[in-house]
Amino acid sequence: MYQEIDDCIFLREPEGTVSFCRDDLYRYSGPRSMIASALVFRIMKEAIHDLSPSDIPERKAFMILSGHAGPGVRDGFELLTRAFTEGRYRVDAVGAPKEAPRSAAGGHMFFRIGYKNKAMLYVLSDELFGEKWFRQVQMHQEGSVSAEAHAQYLVYKNDLCGKILYLSTIFSIRCPCSPDELIMSAPNVS
Template sequence: MTNTSKNSATVSVKEDTSISIMSKDEIISIDYTELENYHKGDSWFGCSVGFRAMQAAANVCTQMSIWSRDNLTIVSGHPGPGVKDAIELITHCVSSKRFRLLDDTPTEDCSRGMKFEWWVSNGRITVHVKLHDNFVPETFYSLLDRLNSDHEKDSDRDSFDQHKNDLSYQLWHQPLDKLFNVEVLSTPLSPGELPEGLTDA
């Protein structure tokens, strides 16, 4: 993937773009290019961050044995369609109803209040994956606040697209441990359950 156009699905990459998972007693490998074909929108930053977050979770879940679609439950702090498609393509948790949002408001709109963090449970443990706080700059959120508001400027849409393209580039040019904080929690999650200490609004 070597296209740098801000409106393109493809970005240049340095890091591994594949992930393996057990599906119906068979280990399958999924490449990010499959997500590019699967996702029907233009949320490529969301696709990238969702895919990379699942790679970070997989690194922990597969330390003892390969993780399996059969027993995964996921809570996402990010409501965007790109993130959701990445999670579904890899884990099938969305279609199997073992996925929920941290804020379960029925919307895919991104906002300043969204969280770049995920809880992935394999029935034994829960892996908490959180994008480093300083990865997404304040200018990204400022642009997001202005878009589709009375304060939107003519250049905001292009600037926002460029930010997303730049962030996607960084996601594929830094190792996972430089992108995410990963914490292992001893308590597994059941479908629909929130992590301990977090409650429904």
């Protein structure tokens, strides 16, 4: 049995459909944000499946509340939805569900994604984003003590990206939530 690899996201604009491959997110955010790029790609694939299963969704109809304060996550959502530039993206570093693992970039590993009048809550599994991930990012994201240590960190990051993209689930919680829980009262965080 083979895993089906679906590596493009299609979004509708007023004048046509645009597509983004996962490599587009990686190129936009850069190699430092490879985990964030994989994560945003996967979350958006899941959100599209959950919130607009039978139609190509409108690119600019998404609202995002990110519990993760990292710039790579923000960049990925910006590329796909233009939500940051247009004020539909917010970071909530304090309102996390208790199950959400803490983020090495500040906040916690959860996302509320809204589309039109629907919304979903995604809390990432601490099996992927638990203490090991937290320690690895804390120790190596800003530079490792040696080239060998950094090479091992890159191996870890690539392995984690594969899991993020291809495991059947990466969430401890995946459920509908109220669109009112989303974002517009929180200030924009850059």
